[in-house]
Amino acid sequence: MKTYNNKGSVDTRSGFGAGLEELGKKNANVVALCADLTGSLKMDAFKKNHPERFFQIGIAEANMISMAAGMTIGGKIPFTGTFANFSTGRVYDQIRQSVAYSNKNVKICASHAGLTLGEDGATHQILEDIGLMKMLPGMTVINTCDYNQTKAATLAIAEHDGPVYLRFGRPKVANFTDENQTFEIGKAVQLTEGQDVTIIATGHLVWEALEAAKELNEKGISAEVINIHTIKPLDEKAILESVAKTKCVVTAEEHNFLGGLGESVARTLALHKPAPQEFVATEDTFGESGTPAQLMEKYGLNAKSIIEKAQKVIKRK
């Protein structure tokens, strides 16, 4: 079984910050907007090196999203930065009308997604954002798994013409993907090859899926792990090919099971090739305060939970 090494844990938001700073040097049309969370979003380097293209909006996310839409009219490529909760739920109508319906080339970059925001609690831990964003026609939805992939995705979305939601997080997590990877929007990445179960994971759950696959392997179960960084458009071909072989699937995400990656996979399977599926996701609940590890354990979003679901789904074949 192919294994992956953690090259040192680092937060995905820092991958965004590094990608944004590189874009600042490479692409004069890239502008950045932030709603009073420059440090949290790791936008300091861009702000320092490209002050004329950095817009401090203040605590006014609605104004930020609509302003970004307006900037595209002058040929700019705006990257907005705030927490995932304030990037989506708080400004849904602004995104819907001024960005998605108007088809503006805005990149909505969202940190601190999901439970792993930790101690701030449920007011800040959005678990509904993937669903909200994937429902918008024309919106591309990306949830990256580590520092290197987040950096690569940040660079890639600047080249994509159209609105994008890029979701990443706060905690330090394993950095295991290639430093110099090419990020292809909409293209799944098969991480391990397996015969018994397909594990389709996104975001922070990808590393957990690899850890789960290792343990399953020791138990004699061969798991195929697929990293779905792009939830919309979904790489249906990769999913169907894998499930045709394994005949069952576990989806894993730091998101509500309603509206998330799991539902997108279930729809794909229902339309083309029905197969048993288990969901590693929060179950229609809000989060709470705690450390990221405590929360992921309590809400069943870790390797242990993936292993249990994998064993369960195999029995349902």
Added chain:
Amino acid sequence: MSTTQQLQDFVTQVRRDILRQVHQVNSGHPGGSLGCAEYFSVLYQEVMDYSTDFKMDGQNEDLFFLSNGHISPVFYSVLARSGFFPVDELNTFRKIDSRLQGHPTTHEGLPGIRIASGSLGQGLSVAIGAAAAKKLNNDDKIVYTLHGDGELQEGQNWEAIMYASGNKVDNLIATVDYNKKQIDGATDDVLALGSLKAKFEAFDWDVIELKEGNSCDAIKSALAEAKSRTGKGKPVVILMETEMGNGVDFMMGTHAWHGKAPNDEQLTSALAQNPETLGDY
């Protein structure tokens, strides 16, 4: 430059277009549209520097954003009669497969529209973004916007108003259609706006009061004055007092025609008050 009579003829034809559009589909918003017929006519016939060979980026052109998108009938009429698309297309307003959606949108590719509007309160922010992009592009043209007065009840406007003065967005001329009416009644009864002048001044905007918002000459002067105040470190707003339903006697002095179309008989009466000048579509 048109003569005063030519401009007045343009306004009269625009009124006819508004009335006929909403009557044909028995829906749409004639009241605010009629109240702003003079503003739109002056803006597109006299003030703005633009090309009808429409390009989304509008570089080195003046831009206009309609924030209160429900007054689309006046916007569509003036765009068509200014050469952005065929006047006959007004016949498709609010019908299936039309580029003239109930509220303006870029989705169907109608020339002259740069952002969807309709859900209120977003246009000023969009315009500030476009104005910021102009500065980055060393483009010294102006960004114009129009907002309903009732629309200022939406909180996002005040985020944008605060941002614009705080960041010296001085290539922007916002106009408020100050007719003091909204769907449910007088703004004072629905949610009192207080003194808009004092509010904008408190937010450090340069405020121009235009009492005769249905006079082409007065609008022209106000817009010229506003333009002379751009580039001086402050955003400029014109508080333009208008009469909702202006030019049709039974539609004036009431909020009743905010979002209601005239019936056949009412249309006949309204058109008789506004005889054809440039040819109906």
